[in-house]
Amino acid sequence: MNPPLTVVILAAGKGTRMKSGLPKVLHTLAGKPLIGHVLATADFLHPDKVCVVYGHGGETLPKAIDRDDLAWALQEPQLGTGHAVQQAVPHIDPDGICLILYGDVPLTRPETLQEMVMIAREGAIALLTVRLDDPSGYGRIVRNAHGQVERIVEHKDANAEEQAIREVNTGILCLPAGKLVRWLGRLGNDNAQGEYYLTDVIAMAATEGERVLPCHPSADWEVLGINSRAQLASLERRHQRNQAEVLMAAGVTLIDPERIDVRGELNCAQDVRIDINCIFEGRVVIGENSVVGANCVIKDAEIGPGVEIKPFCHIDGAKIGAEAVIGPFARLRPGTELAEEAHIGNFVELKNAQVGFNSKINHLSYVGDATVGRKVNIGAGTITCNYDGANKHHTVIEDEAFIGSDTQLVAPVTVGRGATLGAGTTLTKDAPPDQLTLSRAKQLTVPGWQRPAKKQK
Numbered sequence: 001m002n003p004p005l006t007v008v009i010l011a012a013g014k015g016t017r018m019k020s021g022l023p024k025v026l027h028t029l030a031g032k033p034l035i036g037h038v039l040a041t042a043d044f045l046h047p048d049k050v051c052v053v054y055g056h057g058g059e060t061l062p063k064a065i066d067r068d069d070l071a072w073a074l075q076e077p078q079l080g081t082g083h084a085v086q087q088a089v090p091h092i093d094p095d096g097i098c099l100i101l102y103g104d105v106p107l108t109r110p111e112t113l114q115e116m117v118m119i120a121r122e123g124a125i126a127l128l129t130v131r132l133d134d135p136s137g138y139g140r141i142v143r144n145a146h147g148q149v150e151r152i153v154e155h156k157d158a159n160a161e162e163q164a165i166r167e168v169n170t171g172i173l174c175l176p177a178g179k180l181v182r183w184l185g186r187l188g189n190d191n192a193q194g195e196y197y198l199t200d201v202i203a204m205a206a207t208e209g210e211r212v213l214p215c216h217p218s219a220d221w222e223v224l225g226i227n228s229r230a231q232l233a234s235l236e237r238r239h240q241r242n243q244a245e246v247l248m249a250a251g252v253t254l255i256d257p258e259r260i261d262v263r264g265e266l267n268c269a270q271d272v273r274i275d276i277n278c279i280f281e282g283r284v285v286i287g288e289n290s291v292v293g294a295n296c297v298i299k300d301a302e303i304g305p306g307v308e309i310k311p312f313c314h315i316d317g318a319k320i321g322a323e324a325v326i327g328p329f330a331r332l333r334p335g336t337e338l339a340e341e342a343h344i345g346n347f348v349e350l351k352n353a354q355v356g357f358n359s360k361i362n363h364l365s366y367v368g369d370a371t372v373g374r375k376v377n378i379g380a381g382t383i384t385c386n387y388d389g390a391n392k393h394h395t396v397i398e399d400e401a402f403i404g405s406d407t408q409l410v411a412p413v414t415v416g417r418g419a420t421l422g423a424g425t426t427l428t429k430d431a432p433p434d435q436l437t438l439s440r441a442k443q444l445t446v447p448g449w450q451r452p453a454k455k456q457k
């Protein structure tokens with residue numbers, strides 16, 4: 001049996017530089033709160049308990065995170081990172097190990113942390129450090145003559161010689177919990193900032209002859225924290241680039257890997273081609289050989305193989321069958337289901353509508369709360385009048401019907417199989433199959449009529 005793992009996430013700090021009414025860790029990266037990324041990373045490690053230390057912004061944070069499996073520890077006032085972990089002590093199993101993460105460091109890879117957990121399970125202290133060209137602001141890693149970690153000195157407490165050290169503390173730490181709890185009890189705040197520094201436990205460990213083993217991330221972005229909106233934007237681009245690399249490695253063509261945004265989970269089969277400026281949200285699946293044109297926003301969609309989505313489409317909660325052709329400028333709203341080879345053209349809006357094999361709605365139409373059969377042709381400007389101001393009603397258009405342009409289908413109404421509706425029809429009763437139905441005022445030409453002329457002055 002492995003000793004139990006408690007993950008403590010520090011998130012009580014103020015985040016002054018964000019200049020925001022929102023707690024810093026609730027700002028989003030790739031559409032997900034910063035702390036949501038940290039929680040997801042923690043979940044990968046299958047911890048026995050996750051405790052979030054919160055404070056600044058009060059209950060906003062626990063309320064925003066909709067999970068009942070987390071422990072919450074309030075830190076009020078915020079007297080430093082050591083003081084923060086002290087607030088979590090009641091939730092830490094002293095017989096296990098403890099991993100400390102920051103709520104504002106979103107992109108740490110689980111693999112990096114897994115290595116640290118293994119070190120701590122063997123009784124040592126794993127400390128994540130990194131060498132920076134510009135280490136200013138960070139705690140510096142002070143090593144002894146044998147290269148062993150001796151202590152961490154905070155930037156504001158460091159002398160010139162210590163400030164020259166380029167190896168810095170990322171803040172991420174994993175260690176046997178019993179020792180941590182004991183050392184936390186001995187922390188003081190006699191330092192430049194008058195704070196209880198978590199980092200002081202490293203000197204205590206070294207003095208007691210414990211092994212402090214530095215670990216390193218695969219890349220700097222793993223340990224970058226967010227302090228400002230500029231840093232948030234730059235880490236967002238880094239993360240998007242990382243995701244783009246994964247897509248390309250899986251056989252997806254990205255016309256420009258710098259101009260794609262995946263804010264959720266995008267799953268593409270081989271030979272999918274994505275043009276510039278597309279945004280993917282929620283869960284999106286795209287089948288082999290499908291093409292997504294420029295400037296599309298696609299959310300929670302299942303897109304079959306060989307589909308062509310032309311530029312400027314907005315797709316949300318839709319299922320699209322193989323070889324369908326969508327857009328440009330189409331809007332598919334939740335409940336849209338297109339069968340194979342359906343064609344949805346420009347300025348067409350669909351909502352809660354099932355469209356059958358090879359049916360075409362090519363121009364300027366609204367089809368909502370409707371079932372459309374196979375090989376139906378819906379002319380330009382057709383509208384299903386699904387809403388009477390109080391309730392929604394359903395329209396059925398059966399296979400091979402032909403709907404003339406500028407038709408209103410006043411639901412509930414059914415167009416029979418093979419029926420034809422004349423252009424401009426306002427259909428209020430069911431149209432029988434295989435016949436022409438139309439509602440149209442008779443055309444009239446007024447004999448002898450003369451266009452008025454301007455009076456001569």
Ligand code: UD1
Nearest residue numbers: 010011012013078079080081084102138139169170171197
């Ligand atoms: C800390 C480390 C420093 C390290 C740096 C990496 C200490 C004393 N210093 O710096 O060695 O190089 O992180 O970024 O640990 N927090 C609380 N309560 C508090 C204070 C902070 O929850 O009272 C949280 C913050 O929300 C944040 C994290 O702890 O998520 C780090 O706080 P921050 O002030 O950014 O770090 P420093 O103390 O400056």
Ligand code: CA
Nearest residue numbers: 013080193195
């Ligand atoms: Ca600080």
